[in-house]
Amino acid sequence: MRQRVLTSLMVLTAVLVSTLMVTVPVIGQAGQAPAKAKKAAYTPPKLPWGDPDLQGLWPGTDLIEVPMQRDAKAGERTEVTPEEFAQRQAKAERTAENDKVAYVAKDSKVGINPPGYWLEHGRPQKITSLVVDPPNGRIPDLTDQAKQKAAQAKQAKQGHGPNESPEDQSLYDRCISRGVMGSILPVIYNNGTQIVQGPGYVAIRYEMIHETKIIPLDGSPHPSSNIKSYMGDARGHWEGNTLVIETTNFLGDKNGIGLNGGGTPHSADMVLTEKWTRTAPDMMEYTATINDPKTWVQPWTIRMPLRLNPEFPLYEYACHEGNYAMFNMLKGARADEAAAEAAKAGKK
Amino acid sequence: MRKSLTLFSTAAAAVVCISLTLTPGKAQAPAAPAKAVAKAVAKGPRMPDGRPNLNGVWEYIGTANWDIQDHSPAPGPMWQLGAIGAIPAGQGVVEGNEIPYKPAALEKKKQNKASAPAEDPEAKCYMPGIPRATYMPFPFQIIQSNKDILMAYEYASANRLINMGKPIEAGSDTWMGTSNGHWEGDTLVVDVTGLNGLAWFDRAGNWASDKVHVVERYKRRSNDVMDYEATIDDPSVFTRPWKISLPLYKRAEKNAQILEFKCVEFAEELLYGKYKKQPTK
């Protein structure tokens, strides 16, 4: 009798233990986002303090030629056709050839910009656009409130010249800030982005305009909405090996979500959710969901595949300290006004 | 009977233990322990590699940014601010209290001082350079990874990455310089070159040229205090190297963080005011 009780207990224990061991992985997965189809997810190495290692230089340079919004003809297609890709490749080749021309042609046209080879170039990409949601790859409509604001801003400029004061320039040309999205959307050069991690933190450096976004991972709350800033307040956590960053506390009516922070200014209520997932040793999938019901009628998402490039270190982009252009633009406008005044006086 | 009870209780205990550690809920059952590890490392005195842990939000308390040498209280540049704009007394942070300027360089310091505050790069919201960034009246955060060390300063969003690998040469001169670091025992030694000579040391106009070579030393004295030294070597300006030394304090708020101080807008009138379109009379 004793023997049988003992045996039964041992069997019971064994069954319980093995059931739990089988159950746990299932429970573990239930909370995760459904894994991307096809291949097994890459597991990045872990830092000595346990966090996934996302460190490195992840410039957006490769994506320079990808349009923000998808051509309407492409519909819901996220990849270009083979013909379209061939066109992108041909264009890249032509640019590379142009850049190699060592001597200025005798009949070369003089422009008002620096030399064309003083830029950085992308690599032909298959994606049709950076915007991936809504499914048509186009930014949703502005709310009526946002449209009204834009009209008012335009109205306010009536009767004023283009360079009356520094405020007439963009926040980028004033060297103030491009905002979070403006600091990562690929532009003509200096798309440097670098991740540095410490215990309890992730820091993201953006080359233009020398920004550092520090993301605490300790679950602490955002400050009250009385503290607002251009880059907002970021808080992060891990979902599996994906870094999820939520940023709020933005200054409103400043930067937009366009190149260099241009475009329709977002409101102070915007909630920006970014996800960084290392999908291969040298690839990072970056997504950003813009949720600002005061400005756009629905949330929208940008996705960018970023390539690790150890040969793209960030250099200091001090900007404001060397902003001769601001002085020159203002002086130029004053000179234009003086010339116009003199012309008017001359006519009398 | 006893034997079966023992076996039963052992089995039961095992089941309980297993079920406790395998509690369902948040997906990151593996990550929860990692968060605890990270937290322990963050607060501890050493990184997993054994090096001192300099992570945290740090700030200098004192008046070095007004004047790195001993100074008495003095009126400020704008009487309209009353006592708010006045200069407090301060014990200097220069060892020996003497800055060994060559005669012509001392003249330039005096000119700088006379032109302050309008010509002080701080007033223009220019990045403060090294070492001034360390003792501005604003906090900075150190993010020390398993490779390089990032310092992010609240003032003007200045920042710099201290390269802890093979030393890099400065390709050009910058406001925050090119920083190469290494450990000497428990002291972080940072070699800064490629500074552009345009930043000042303080509001009193102390300066060095673009030939300056700064060597910093960071050493934790305790959990909350770090000793900072900066040796300044510029034979074109000074007759010998000289040293700044001061303590840095860990910000003790539970929610300590650096905030944003993008001061360009506050400096635009100072810089561009006279080039703006003047209102017509």
Add this chain to the structure above:
Amino acid sequence: MRRIPSVAAAAVGLLLNVSLAVSPAWAHHAFAAEYDGKKQVHLEGVVTQMEWINPHTWIHIDVTEPDGKVTSWMVEGGSPNILLRRGFNKGSLEKGQKIAVDGFQAKDGSNRANGSNITYPDGKKLFLGSSGTGAPADPGPGK
């Protein structure tokens, strides 16, 4: 320094509009606000200094007029970070180097111009490609 006669300048103005239209790359409108599309200049001078600063580099040159008078000009280029990543550095354009510049003069008449073409005296473009030493001089942080 030669000024282009006004007829040619008008033609240049037309070309300028065309080239701006086909060169959307330089999104800064700063250049158009600083420089006068009717004042094309060709400068030949000697480098006295190059400021490796952002947002744009500035090359200072001394231009000697036929009558022997020396005028100092400042020429605006692109961001130095691109050049640094290609292996160039502050030693790449030395004081004393002769260069030639085509661009437009500042609206306020001061001796500033944008460097649309910046070449050596033989017409070879400055800072073309990489410095030839391969990848940037440093291995880069964050490796």
